[in-house]
Amino acid sequence: MTLRAYVIAYLVFLYAPIALLPLFAFNDSTVIAFPLDDFTTKWFAELWTVEALHAALWNSLVIAVVSTLLATLLGLAAARAAAKYRFPGKQGIMGMIMLPLILPEIIVAVSLLVVVIQVLGWPLSRWTIVAAHTLICIPFSIAILNGAFRNLDAALEEAAVDLGEGRWSAFRLVTVPLIAPGIVASLLVGFTISLDEFIIAFFLSGAEPTLPVYIWGLLRFPARLPVVMALGTLLVIASILLLTFAEIMRRRGVARAGLRDKGGFL
Amino acid sequence: MDDEARRGLLLISPTALYAIALLAMPLSAVLAISFATQDFLTIDWTPTLANYAEAVSEPLYQQLLLRSVMIAGAVTLATVLLAFPVAYYVSFHVEQSRKSLWLFLITIPFWTSYLIRVFLWKVILGFNGVFNSSLLGLGIIEEPLSFLLYNANAVVITLAHAFAPFAILPIFVSLERIDRSLLEAARDLGETRLTTFFRVTLPLAIPGVTAAVLIVFIPTIGDYVTPRLVGGPDGLMIANMIQTQFLRLNNAPLGATLAVVSMVTVGLIAIGFVLLTRRWGRTE
Numbered sequence: 001m002t003l004r005a006y007v008i009a010y011l012v013f014l015y016a017p018i019a020l021l022p023l024f025a026f027n028d029s030t031v032i033a034f035p036l037d038d039f040t041t042k043w044f045a046e047l048w049t050v051e052a053l054h055a056a057l058w059n060s061l062v063i064a065v066v067s068t069l070l071a072t073l074l075g076l077a078a079a080r081a082a083a084k085y086r087f088p089g090k091q092g093i094m095g096m097i098m099l100p101l102i103l104p105e106i107i108v109a110v111s112l113l114v115v116v117i118q119v120l121g122w123p124l125s126r127w128t129i130v131a132a133h134t135l136i137c138i139p140f141s142i143a144i145l146n147g148a149f150r151n152l153d154a155a156l157e158e159a160a161v162d163l164g165e166g167r168w169s170a171f172r173l174v175t176v177p178l179i180a181p182g183i184v185a186s187l188l189v190g191f192t193i194s195l196d197e198f199i200i201a202f203f204l205s206g207a208e209p210t211l212p213v214y215i216w217g218l219l220r221f222p223a224r225l226p227v228v229m230a231l232g233t234l235l236v237i238a239s240i241l242l243l244t245f246a247e248i249m250r251r252r253g254v255a256r257a258g259l260r261d262k263g264g265f266l
Numbered sequence: 267m268d269d270e271a272r273r274g275l276l277l278i279s280p281t282a283l284y285a286i287a288l289l290a291m292p293l294s295a296v297l298a299i300s301f302a303t304q305d306f307l308t309i310d311w312t313p314t315l316a317n318y319a320e321a322v323s324e325p326l327y328q329q330l331l332l333r334s335v336m337i338a339g340a341v342t343l344a345t346v347l348l349a350f351p352v353a354y355y356v357s358f359h360v361e362q363s364r365k366s367l368w369l370f371l372i373t374i375p376f377w378t379s380y381l382i383r384v385f386l387w388k389v390i391l392g393f394n395g396v397f398n399s400s401l402l403g404l405g406i407i408e409e410p411l412s413f414l415l416y417n418a419n420a421v422v423i424t425l426a427h428a429f430a431p432f433a434i435l436p437i438f439v440s441l442e443r444i445d446r447s448l449l450e451a452a453r454d455l456g457e458t459r460l461t462t463f464f465r466v467t468l469p470l471a472i473p474g475v476t477a478a479v480l481i482v483f484i485p486t487i488g489d490y491v492t493p494r495l496v497g498g499p500d501g502l503m504i505a506n507m508i509q510t511q512f513l514r515l516n517n518a519p520l521g522a523t524l525a526v527v528s529m530v531t532v533g534l535i536a537i538g539f540v541l542l543t544r545r546w547g548r549t550e
Contacts, residue, residue, distance in 0.1 A: 104488020
């Protein structure tokens, strides 16, 4: 029973910051502290009027969509290769691909900055961020798709080949539908990671900030903080919806493979 | 090379080439530039150890690196100790059908805006913050506690929150793998609940704990947001200095050297830790 009480206290600790967010977002005061003032929706209304915010959001959405598509394609190829074939150097190659999972993000940021600025002499743009976000999303994509491939009965695709389908069409007609929920989960998780990523984007964003880089700029101005709270509330709702959808897809994938759910993205 | 190996290599090659082009080669470039020097606006590529000499002799860098290792160590200890009972609860006391819901609940806060989460800890821990005003309101304290924000404590609390799922998930996975009949056998052979935990469950969970330690410790060293927002002057870490060298002082070579030095330090500590747990696991 004490264990249960501890776990509940831990969940309170985990959710405390998110729970406070809407309280301050609807609070009619520029000071982010208790006691609360009157209820207001003006901070949300203000969100609609800030052009720079819309530009940053659009930039982030473009980056997130392109990165997650690329990462899921590359992750799909790697996860399938790892699940289906034995080849020399497999462990080393997979280790290198999965490395960004534990590599501090600042190292990824610094190394790409050095290549783009000092070695190539290119200007920074949203595409440098796309390149970096694709890199850090690939391991998550592989982790999710590994689960999908592990649950897959390899005999199904072989049966399709034996029955006269080509390798590609067997993959497309048999395997893809079975791992589709995993692909959707990978797309959603990659999108969420990219949309929220700050450390790398701060190093690599040129003249066009992403949404987190824009928020970082706002944090210095106390008067703008309630707007950040309102924006944060919307972002939290959006990511919870996306992740709930991703989790439903992941579970559907597990169910489709006829297995018991072991849970968890990572 | 047989047909299977060729197919496998062909299939993995786009992803592998991507990782080589955007990870392995850039990391080599960092290593290369760490031996160069900044000459006003251009880089002098003549190899020299000058940056390394500066990195190890300048007390500020040593202090920042030492503090980063200490803070990351404290974060890791706090995160793993706090996370273990949660992983244990979900593995041993939650019904099989509800486990994935629990894991989902645990991971949700992790996916929500990182910057805003860190900022909210500043709101919670501040002098007039949520925590202080609640304690004052309840009459538990007379004056606001000032040791909560703008120091290493705040960094540890905030990062223990940020990395919670990274610690819980690997420990949970290793606890799930434990054959439950081993625990029954231990009880049948006269162990108590407590000794069963320490002599059977915990040793078998060590791989998960090791993974949790590494996956929390290594990225923590590279965080500059949390120290900047809640750390105050005494909570700044080596990553803040790397960021300053690159983005403010425009000294990429020295920044690269500091990055290499901190990665080597972290790598050595990680390897030492793994060897230590292996040895401990063997003698047990």
